[in-house]
Amino acid sequence: MKLGFLVDLNLCMGCKGCEIACKVENEVPLSSWRLRVKYIDIGSFPNTSRSFTPLRCNHCENAPCERICPVSALHYLENGIVNIDSSRCIGCAGCMMACPYGAIYMDPETNTADKCTYCAHRIESGMMPACVVACPVEANIFGDVEDEHSYISRYIMEHQGNIQVRKPEKHTNPKHYYVGGGTQTLNPLAHQRLEGYGLFNNVTHLAHNGDPHHGVIDRFLAPFIGHETADNKAFMDFDAGQTKSKEGGH
Amino acid sequence: MVENTIQATQAVVTLDVALPGIIWGWMITLNMWAKSIGTGVILVGAYLLYRYKKEETPNLRWMMPLLSFVALNVFLLFTLVDLHQPYRMINIFLYPHWTSAITVGAWMASLFTLLVTILMVIGAADAFPRLGGKKCKVTAMARNNSGFYEKIFPFVVFLAIPVTMYTAIIMAESSARELWQAPTEMMQMFLAALMAGSAALILSSGSWNKEARRDLSLILMFAVSASFFMYMGEYFFSFKSSEAEATLAYIHAGGEYSAEFWFGMILGFIIPFFLAASTVKNDNKTVLRFAAILTLAGLYLAKDVWLKIPQMLPLS
Numbered sequence: 128m129k130l131g132f133l134v135d136l137n138l139c140m141g142c143k144g145c146e147i148a149c150k151v152e153n154e155v156p157l158s159s160w161r162l163r164v165k166y167i168d169i170g171s172f173p174n175t176s177r178s179f180t181p182l183r184c185n186h187c188e189n190a191p192c193e194r195i196c197p198v199s200a201l202h203y204l205e206n207g208i209v210n211i212d213s214s215r216c217i218g219c220a221g222c223m224m225a226c227p228y229g230a231i232y233m234d235p236e237t238n239t240a241d242k243c244t245y246c247a248h249r250i251e252s253g254m255m256p257a258c259v260v261a262c263p264v265e266a267n268i269f270g271d272v273e274d275e276h277s278y279i280s281r282y283i284m285e286h287q288g289n290i291q292v293r294k295p296e297k298h299t300n301p302k303h304y305y306v307g308g309g310t311q312t313l314n315p316l317a318h319q320r321l322e323g324y325g326l327f328n329n330v331t332h333l334a335h336n337g338d339p340h341h342g343v344i345d346r347f348l349a350p351f352i353g354h355e356t357a358d359n360k361a362f363m364d365f366d367a368g369q370t371k372s373k374e375g376g377h
Numbered sequence: 378m379v380e381n382t383i384q385a386t387q388a389v390v391t392l393d394v395a396l397p398g399i400i401w402g403w404m405i406t407l408n409m410w411a412k413s414i415g416t417g418v419i420l421v422g423a424y425l426l427y428r429y430k431k432e433e434t435p436n437l438r439w440m441m442p443l444l445s446f447v448a449l450n451v452f453l454l455f456t457l458v459d460l461h462q463p464y465r466m467i468n469i470f471l472y473p474h475w476t477s478a479i480t481v482g483a484w485m486a487s488l489f490t491l492l493v494t495i496l497m498v499i500g501a502a503d504a505f506p507r508l509g510g511k512k513c514k515v516t517a518m519a520r521n522n523s524g525f526y527e528k529i530f531p532f533v534v535f536l537a538i539p540v541t542m543y544t545a546i547i548m549a550e551s552s553a554r555e556l557w558q559a560p561t562e563m564m565q566m567f568l569a570a571l572m573a574g575s576a577a578l579i580l581s582s583g584s585w586n587k588e589a590r591r592d593l594s595l596i597l598m599f600a601v602s603a604s605f606f607m608y609m610g611e612y613f614f615s616f617k618s619s620e621a622e623a624t625l626a627y628i629h630a631g632g633e634y635s636a637e638f639w640f641g642m643i644l645g646f647i648i649p650f651f652l653a654a655s656t657v658k659n660d661n662k663t664v665l666r667f668a669a670i671l672t673l674a675g676l677y678l679a680k681d682v683w684l685k686i687p688q689m690l691p692l693s
Binding site: 158160163165166167168169170171177182191194195196197198199215216217218219220221223224225226227228229230232233238239293296297299311312315316317318319320321324325326327328329330331332333334336337343346347350 | 386387388389390391392393394395396397398400401458459460461462463464465466468469471472473474476477478479480483547550551552553554618619620623688689690691692693
């Protein structure tokens, strides 16, 4: 069994329902995302279009994050899921350096790496991932890609020639496929990412990784004195310089 | 190629989450810089130890492991401090994952530090007969086993090579950062060790004979020039992936990283080369020390830029 994901970008309407469902299901803290939907505007007025691209962990067959993890916190499950054991993670961020898809984040509450696990806990109890259930247009398709009779396998067969994965040149063998994607949506260098330019919020970079109130000394003291600042309220102070606009720019 | 795509499609991100910025920052730069000194001192010091008699480099036998010990402890300290869960560092030893260069490196660096500590204790106990007094068992044991220094030293020198190189393997495993994937990173790590090692030894070479200092000048000149040309080759000439090209644009396009990179190149590579060259004949200790200090400062700046710019590129 090899579980995989497919997103039909022709169906996705950018409602962000999957993003919210993922946040709620996995209690992902503010400033962190396991799944996000990116909007890209293509063309010049009046010939413009908007594409929506859900981005999550690709659960690669040859996962660079698993290879670089020094303590096997990132590991493969038998069903192909690349899972993470937060209680073992040392927070070295090697996986964040290795993942070509930027799918791993430093959880600000636990100060450990975290990512999409295809809702491994739900799958274990026979349920679908939260994002699949929430999608109103069934653009998210999930199943066993090794079973030729599964819906995802049949969908892939029906759309041969129009199936893409992100960054195939990295030889990671992602188990996350897109239908209807193009270079401009799947290649981060094929679109401009202008700082501050956005629809409802700033397109920007985080100034911190992990808990912004968790300095070097706090890391050592935390087990003894605890750190109560790392709740969601701690990330609500948007004016406190938690983002900076001068980095990035592609 | 993709630049043309942008022009053709006018594709712009209009709504997205904030992406992480620089994750491995100045602490990792300091970590790599200190490790270069820690291993480089042993590699360059080994050459001097075999090439010259004890009288010609009187304090080398204890000064070399002492410098290495201090640098390695700075390296280990900042490795630990940079972790988000520093107390779980022990997991590397309890649950080692051997495909990870971080794991292999941590084990090798720990063993290397242990051996360098033994060298330092034996070297210091031999050089200072009153060290620790008569009752100190550690120094007494070190003096009784003085020959152990020479026995383990070849192994320490051998181990210094993979300890120098493993950071390049970590960078190679960081497959998201295309700029670090170049095979030249291995050579850059080795040259950085020669630069830092010779520079650190120059600072403690006041009482050595001028032939030894001349050799250090020549090693420094070789390392800075080779490293400089490799940086220039990567910067100007080599054919790279679009990610690596886009990363280098953070230097090409000007701005703070361009200034830091070129400041580092001039300060740490070009000026020290000519300063060191000027001392080969006239043995000017002050100028040579100045060259060494500039080299160490410039090396830090160059490594800092090379570490940070690939992290600024959006991955998704």
